[in-house]
Amino acid sequence: MTATQLQKSFPIGLRTTFSGCSYALKGSQEVYDITKWPKYTGFYGKVPTLLYYKTTTNRLLDWGNGARLLSFKPKQEGNLIHSFKMWLADDQTTQHEENHSSIDIIADYLSKFHQHILEELEKKLDPQYTPDQYCYCLTVPAIWSDHAKAMMREAVIKAGMIQMDDPLDRLTLISEPEAAALYCEQKCDMSNLKHQDKFMIIDAGGGTVDLIIYEVQQSSHDKTRKLKELTSGYGGICGSSDIDKNMRKLLLKKFGEEGSSMPICTLEMIMETFIEYIKPVFHGDEDQYLDIPATALSYLPEGLLNEDYQLVLSAEELAQEVFKPVFDSVIMLIKNQLSTIKVNTAFLVGGFGSSIYLYQTIKKAFQDQIDDCVVPPHAELAIVRGAVYHCISPGLVTSKVARYTYGVRTRLPFEEGLDPEESAVFTSDGIKRCSTRFDIILRKGERIKVNSKIRRSFWVSYPKHTEADLYIYNGDDPIPRQINDVGIKKIADFPIKMPYLPGMMTGERIDVNIDFIFGLTELKVDVLVSGYRSQFTTRILDK
Structure with missing residues (x-):
């Protein structure tokens, strides 16, 4: 299958608390949303990012809201797994549940999620569209x-959405x-933003709050607009799920020993009521009344509830104990981004970004630094719909700022006094070289055009196979010299298979060119050996 055969794009927003999907047909500007999800008709219009595994067998019993409903049953058969997307943030393939790695669990969710999407599309689309023609974002x-x-x-890949040997641009x-x-560029009125004006995106989700600042680049002759990234993507783990954690702590404190x-x-049923009916509408200035199910009454201290069997939550305690700790972290993230740049407009998006209380807090805190603070329509769908627009018009963002210093392991000429003697090797050309040098290809903070290539070339002896190793450094200058110095981390290796070359003699030099292609989000690598090409993304290394 070639990329030109792909007829439909499926951007998927796998978020920490709720996930969604939108799609578009090839050649069309119209965007559609998947709005029906199994066993769910809740406030957010998306599907909960949840799984429920049977305790005794580790078998997946249900997903989405079906998993949540199982967790409400008095007799529990298993474990409710949530926030598993954030397990990847720790950069590990850790076993989080027995016999299930983080990749396994995410693959289980994506498999069920994808199966439901296919069932929905089967009802809506012409039979000419088949799953092997779909691409994903x-x-x-x-x-x-x-x-x-x-x-x-x-x-x-493990979820079966794509195959290992599919074209890289299928995902x-x-x-x-x-x-x-x-x-925001598509759906918000940006007429007030002129050439070289700056705007900030505040993506407030369930697990993280991510920020980025762009400068508008507008052509003087045809008024077309492009976006120039001014700061690399930045954020923290302080999303709305932390509000839920704080609420659980407050409830347990109020319930006391009787409620333990x-x-x-x-407890999950009580939290469900808070998440669905109080958290989205709380503005910080009104007491709230939390309905308590009858099954909880015998566990609560006398006099805790009012005559309607409700728990009265004062506006002050909700604001100070539940919301403020999270809001303070968000405010600090924004302050850090605005320490050197003043922006004209801030756009607040994401499910958490739909909170009026969060909007008011940000607007008040930065009234002297941000001219306008805007919550776009359907802010909770901004991420997944924006991914569709990327598939439709991938060239809107023209340049990015590198988050890390990237480099490769290479054999550069040995320098006495600077390179360790144990790294010294003599190559077939008779030159003494250092075998552990960190050869920088892109520095942290450096601006680079999206999809631009940085080439490194070397030679190998035919028919020897080899590999290229990619490393990163997340610190500042001075950058370490050796790949085994503190702070240098290997993130990928790319096997370079020597093709059969008729007429080539054993030991002859073969030129190898490696193009590092820095895309909008992923780094791709093209390896060229005597006209033969292989393409990779950064692949997982054994830990």
């Missing part, structure tokens, strides 16, 4: 490393604040 947090992105790509990854910027023996399913 998956959104990822700005704070994710190249390794975390590679693990997500592996999970998509595109895009950072969530970048997708949000594309949505309350079944988990009952």
